[in-house]
Amino acid sequence: MKRGRKPTIDAADITRAAIAIADAEGLAAVSMARVAQEMGNATMALYRHVKSKDELLALMWDAAMEDPPPLPDGEWRDRLGVWARALLRAIRRRPWFLRIPISGPPVGPGNLAWLDSALTALGGTPLEPGEKVGVVMGLSTFVQGEARLTTTPSQGFQSNPDQYGQALRAVVDPRTMPALTEVIEAGAFDVAHGDDIGADFDFGLRLFLDGVAAHIARRA
Amino acid sequence: MKRGRKPTIDAADITRAAIAIADAEGLAAVSMARVAQEMGNATMALYRHVKSKDELLALMWDAAMEDPPPLPDGEWRDRLGVWARALLRAIRRRPWFLRIPISGPPVGPGNLAWLDSALTALGGTPLEPGEKVGVVMGLSTFVQGEARLTTTPSQGFQSNPDQYGQALRAVVDPRTMPALTEVIEAGAFDVAHGDDIGADFDFGLRLFLDGVAAHIARRA
């Protein structure tokens, strides 16, 4: 049935090798030549299975996250909370994930699995299908943004956590930005961002879930 | 007082030229050589004012957004809504903004101006400083994520808006992902994402602001 030489590698192998490099040395170390070398193939051999490096990055993006967590029984709120925390942990485990420029909605199996998991968590609610999707998109958006703010891939403020507050103090002019000055002086930026799941994340998550709860209550 | 040759360009000029190129031809067209050519200088001249291309990208990122909008008088909720919509519009006007990989919290004057504006909108509320920051971070995170999902910088589903729903139908296995299948069949993904501010955004925004309102009510 199928003619021609049998392939010795496939796109999944390439994706795996690229992810291994990114895990070990960061996304910048992932080049077509490097991936090929790691696999024992020639550079151009990869292009039989992957159209471009951009496509490889998209494949990495989808394959980056492990499987979604098992959801506990109980209220939708607890289940979504578990889901969101697991998503944050999964992103934190691969800091290069946020460095990949992605456009448009997700299509790969990895992301769809997470999407399905979150929709399952909302199973018992009276939300309409479109509303469920809106809730999940909003939540996953929030988690990714929070991860972006609090994980420091290579350099930065992590060494001295409260340096950020000091830096702001030096830059902000109290006359032109009084509201910002006020919260800086109150020390709102001096709290240390620990690398576990922080209080900031919990606060934002609670806000969002409160909003969902209000919407459900209005519906019922 | 100051010895040596007088500079003929500065970092702001370079940033402006780079932004002009990105606006016209996309972020990929921005190279040090190209920026220099557009300014009538030699490539290496730029490095006297900018340490690296990464630094230039960071400068572009901060300078990308216009000034925050004038906030209307009234309730915090309306004011934050205006702010969020303006932020979304500003991001949409420069699609390359989301393509710049940024790590860590914002420091530039452009972002701080937006931050101050949002904090001003929360001025009359009984929230503590840290909570205000949490609300603004969560909201700006949500807006950026929504922009990422709905703007299609170069290619994609924009031509046939409901193609996405069809693509999902073809890929998703009803047995392994029943919850996802259900919402797909309900047509939740077939709605056209217009390029104005869409219903999805309004829905997510309302959820988040509902959450803030609930928190404020609990406080008072």
Next chain:
DNA sequence: TGAATGAGCGTATGGCGTACGCATCTGTTT
């Protein structure tokens, strides 16, 4: 009038993504 300082820039280097074409292998057809 030198000396010091900093700006503009020419050259060179190493890495990158990838277009192109050839050689090689494999299943089909004669």
Next chain:
DNA sequence: AAACAGATGCGTACGCCATACGCTCATTCA
């Protein structure tokens, strides 16, 4: 068994990229 067709592996080559280094020139101070 022999010829064929189609897909894979890959060597070469090209153009673009960021940027290290050092020279030259303009400007100001002693």
